[in-house]
Amino acid sequence: MLKKFFITCSGADKNILENCANGEQNKYVGIGATVFFTAVMATIAGSYALFTVFDNIYAAIAFGVIWGLLIFNLDRFIVSTIKKTDSKFKEFLQASPRIILAIIIAIVISKPLELKLFEKEINNVLLTEKNQMTLDNKTQIAEQFTPEIESINSEIAVLKQEITSKENETNILYETYIAEAEGRKGTKKLGKGPVYEEKRAKHDDSLAALNQLKKDNSEKIKQKESAIVSLIEKQKLTEIKSQPIISNFDGLMARIDALGKLPWLPSFFIFLLFLAIETSPIIAKLLAQKGEYDFKLEDYETAIKTLVKQQVQQREQMLKADIVIDNKVYKDISEEEDLYNYKQKIARDLMKLQADSFYKKQQKML
Structure with missing residues (x-):
């Protein structure tokens, strides 16, 4: 079997x-x-x-x-x-x-x-490639969000710098009216005279402005820090969404490419x-x-080929013979007197019918 x-x-x-x-x-x-x-x-x-x-x-x-x-x-x-x-x-x-x-x-x-x-070696190559792809992906995503985050950080730094500058200005005014009271600078008179009061008023105005500036800028800084947090979360979410694509990078083409490495x-x-x-x-x-099989197969195919050629030649000879016989038969028939008289009678009757039909059509038209 x-x-x-x-x-x-x-x-x-x-x-x-x-x-x-x-x-x-x-x-x-x-x-x-x-x-x-x-x-x-x-x-x-x-x-x-x-x-x-x-x-x-x-x-x-x-x-x-x-x-x-x-x-x-x-x-x-x-x-x-x-x-x-x-x-x-x-x-x-x-x-x-x-x-x-x-x-x-x-x-x-x-x-x-x-x-x-x-498979194990290919998996190792794919793991290395996936890790590199993950790093590259994070770098590309970071490039999308980093400029905006840095811009916001710069704005925060400007706001903080405004507060620092105002603090320095207020501290200088504080030192000025204290020195006036102690007689170390200004009029150099000990005590709180009119000049002291004037300088103290400037300091108090600057301190009030500083406190208001701190309040306003702190609110702005909080808003900008919230925007940074939102951007960072959006960046992480984008990384998470793209990670499955990298994790599934182990199809047939990827494995063939890894095999080539x-x-x-x-x-x-x-x-x-x-x-x-x-x-x-x-x-x-x-x-x-x-071998024996090849000889027998060749003998069988040759016999079939010869038989087919013989049959084709026989059909060709039969066709030629039929053509010759048909030509001779129709030639003999064409020379018979009875056939000629019969076809002449039919042609005569046909012409009479055509003439009668033409006459009737002309008569109707008139």
């Missing part, structure tokens, strides 16, 4: 192969088994590739089965269409397009399995392994000598 199944997988003609020796049959059993197991590996690779994209095991399995059947059909077609000839060079030319197709299939099959084999040699040897598996049925057919 298994032998028949693998022979079916090889694409060989079972009716011809049944009459061949066991060695010839075993050769095609091996080719069919290679085709089948290549399709199985394609199914696994396709399922994993789709699972990394959609994260749905049922859809991945369904796609993997369809992909495996497609690869199975292609491989079976490639192997079954290679015919053995007496020239190895002609066989190679015949197989070269199929070898190119096998290389493409090997690349497609091997890549998803490479992603699975090097790993050392190429292990990946290359895995590709060579699948290439050897994919091309092994073709290489086996090219290297094998022309």
Whole structure:
């Protein structure tokens, strides 16, 4: 049962192969088994590739089965269409397009399995990239909010500087009227005279203005600090919203790109392994000598080809003979007197009818 199944997988003609020796049959059993197991590996690779994209095991399995059947059909077609000839060079030319197709299939099959084999290394590369993307993302978002925050901080600094300047001015006025009272400066008279009162009044006015300025600027500073807090919260919210995009940056394309950043040699040897598996049925057919099955298949195809050519030639000769006979028959008929008289009578009657019809139409018009 298994032998028949693998022979079916090889694409060989079972009716011809049944009459061949066991060695010839075993050769095609091996080719069919290679085709089948290549399709199985394609199914696994396709399922994993789709699972990394959609994260749905049922859809991945369904796609993997369809992909495996497609690869199975292609491989079976490639192997079954290679015919053995007496020239190895002609066989190679015949197989070269199929070898190119096998290389493409090997690349497609091997890549998803490479992603699975090097999954830990790929995850490490992706983690590094995600961390760098997170830092870059924070930097880009900060560049959007930093100018406005710095502008508000500058305004706060200006307001604080106004208070400091007014405090310095008030302190100077305080020192001035105290020195006047102590007789150290100004009139240098000890006691609180008219000059002292004047300077004290200036200080009190400046102190009142300072207190009012502190009250007004403190309110403005609070508002601006609240605006800064709001901007910082908005910045953090933007970072939080963009983080899931970075966290989900582990799709198929990202993994393939990460695989390319790993050392190429292990990946290359895995590709060579699948290439050897994919091309092994073709290489086996090219290297094998022309066997019993090939001779019988060639005999069968030649017989069919000869039979078809004979039938085509026979139909052409029959057509030529029919044309000659028809020409002779119609020539003989055209020379018969009875046929001529009959057609003459019919033509005469037809012309009479045409004349009568024309006369009736003219009569109606008049």
